Amino acid sequence: xxxxxxxxxxxxxxxxxxxxxxxxxxxxxxxxxxxxxxxxxxxxxxxxxxxxxxxxxxxxxxxxxxxxxxxxxxxxxxxxxxxxxxxxxxxxxxxxxx
Numbered sequence: 001x002x003x004x005x006x007x008x009x010x011x012x013x014x015x016x017x018x019x020x021x022x023x024x025x026x027x028x029x030x031x032x033x034x035x036x037x038x039x040x041x042x043x044x045x046x047x048x049x050x051x052x053x054x055x056x057x058x059x060x061x062x063x064x065x066x067x068x069x070x071x072x073x074x075x076x077x078x079x080x081x082x083x084x085x086x087x088x089x090x091x092x093x094x095x096x097x098x
Contacts, residue, residue, distance in 0.1 A: 064092045
């Protein structure tokens, strides 16, 4: 599934992911995988660790849990100078310093 298709058909991707992982591509290359929580937990158990992959990434500083819902954010306009990094920092509750 292309990133564009994914963005336009999130519900469909979720239904497919209930039965199998969904590969999302960007420019024809694999970029993301959507998994059901059941499959995610099965993979964690198979890795033989008590920490989930998300916990491990958070411990390494590579993932930060969102403190706010994306729905709480103002929608950027076409002329907005808000970057993706600004939006992610806002969701995570971080101050970008500007």
